[in-house]
Amino acid sequence: MKGSVLIIDDEPSICASLEFALENDYQVWSATDPTDAYTVLKEEKIDLCLVDLRIGKENGIEVLEKIKAFDPNTACIMITAHGTISSSVEALQKGAYSYLTKPLNMDELMAVIARAFQYLNLNEKVNYLTGELEKKYTREGFLARSEAMNKVFKLIEKVKQVNTNVLITGESGTGKELVARSLHFSGGRQQEHFEVVNCAAIPEQLLESELFGYEKGAFTGAVQAKAGKFEAAHKGTIFLDEIGDMPLNVQVKLLRVLQRKEITRLGSNRTLSLDVRVIAATNKNLKEEVQEGRFREDLYFRLNVIQIHLPPLRERMDDMILLASHFIHTINKELGIKIKGLTKQAENKLKLYSFPGNIRELRNIIESSMVIADGEYIDVEDLPETVESGQQTGLEKNISSDSKTLLTLKEVEKEQIKQALDYYNWHRKQTAEILGISERGLRDKIKLYELSP
The missing domain is CATH 3.40.50.300 (P-loop containing nucleotide triphosphate hydrolases)
Structure with a gap:
């Protein structure tokens, strides 16, 4: 898309000659008085203005200031037949990109305009990157709900x-x-x-x-x-x-x-x-x-x-799958692989893990699993052994290593349900999901085992 240029000069002949010189490379508008120029600025997105220092009775410096008020990112090149050091300094102080004197050298003018557009493109990139940096380190940069x-x-x-x-x-x-x-x-x-x-x-x-x-x-x-x-x-x-x-x-x-x-x-x-x-x-x-x-x-x-x-991550497990999905997306780009996500079984296994290394450890687990995975999804067998054998989030092993007594299946089930309910603060939907049963089924188990907070 061509850059846009607005010529503001009270001499129609100069406007016409500049339009002719620029129209092949840029979208060009012209105005012989500031009022018409302000109308163009309101209706069109203008990248650069060529502004005469004297426009009839109007002061070009004042016009420059009003252009900057419309859009501070618009570049302005001042042109005049009556240039002085003081006027050029003032124009630059007020935000002009450059300053040229009449009669204009067209090669010089084209070079200055080209440099001005390079500056505008660079400034746009800087503003974008600054915005992305601010976005990264504001709430949008946090993956949490x-x-x-x-x-x-x-x-x-x-x-x-x-x-x-x-x-x-x-x-x-x-x-x-x-x-x-x-x-x-x-x-x-x-x-x-x-x-x-x-x-x-x-x-x-x-x-x-x-x-x-x-x-x-x-x-x-x-x-x-x-x-x-x-x-x-x-x-x-x-x-x-x-x-x-x-x-x-x-x-x-x-x-x-x-x-x-x-x-x-x-x-x-x-x-x-x-x-x-x-x-x-x-x-x-x-x-x-x-x-x-x-x-x-x-x-x-x-x-x-x-x-x-x-x-710690174990106290905000609602965020764990959200973070895992983000890491999968990021690591896919970094390593050039195409993992679509986690299986439900792998999700449930991760929900049982305590993540002593928190978010940093979760990322390492996801990266390791993605490299090992054979299919499009990370499954339980792709997860590191630390997840399988490490600490669990409240759902501890039901049989102590030094115990000689085995529990009945009902006792195991009762204890497992009780620990899960306690961990999720008796949030039945989350508890049912992690246990792999329906909410109604969980309610029946609570009644059967006479469980209470």
Whole structure:
């Protein structure tokens, strides 16, 4: 599809000659007064405008400003026979893409227009990718429909625009970094840097310099100055992952940064003011860490202004099949295979598993099963042995390994039904589905065995 160009010049002859020169490569409109130009802008999607600096009694700079008000993405090239340095600077400050003087060199004009369209195409791609990034790290980026995750979404929505420190808690693999990115990319700091520091992955002797930076000669090997993560995150967000593993001596310095909102690079006496939102995450119980003397209580209270707790996958099994389907779709693209989904038997087997590794483990299970599967669907025999022999979600084995007593079939059935009901909080539809019986059949069993919550 051709790009669209609007020529705005009070000389009809110039409009006609420019239309003739451009019509083979672009869709072209022209207007000899701004009122007609504004009508075209309202009715048509214009990519680029050629605007005379003087249009009758009208000031082309003012016309430029009104064009940008219609659509900030419209590129404008100013043209004039009376160019001055001040007018060209003003035009560029007001958003003009370029500035040319009459008499126009047509080769130069065509080259500038071509570059302007390259700029527009690049800008469109950047806007698209930015939108996709924001979409990925807002609620649309989460695959969840469980009530437990709805509570998380509501809390994210409430705190995303404020600068309050946030502590994200939850087991490994539950998606804590995804929540942190969501807070940043859907909030007021989304255009600024998002810096990540894994406090457990960086050696103690390097963590301080990673966070706060250093000057040249601050220590052996510091051959040049380097800004730390806090400095890089100025105006943006810093995400301190696995904060519970931060050494106590670094905790003291972090507390000082949070209190004073300034840092000092290693080897420097100069302080730098900071405007940084701090989001921390941990899979540890920081209250217990405080009691054991491994985490500073004052730092804990500084970080834990707002707490977002992510439930483990076993507590949000409503989301498990949704996530599994997403992983199948993604891995199909990555590996060039065509698995359509899970069999019902495989789904039921996964629902019985506790997923100690949470969402990360689910993805690994799905990928492994997809590679092994012979058919179009993942079946029970394709699942890893860990799913078959690992922990189960409340439906424990009915015969203890050290027990010599076998249970009757009725006793086994009663216990199995009772455990399933308890696990699903007596939600009969879910319980019946996992047990492979009808809701009516489940109701009859409850009555037969005199079961109650």
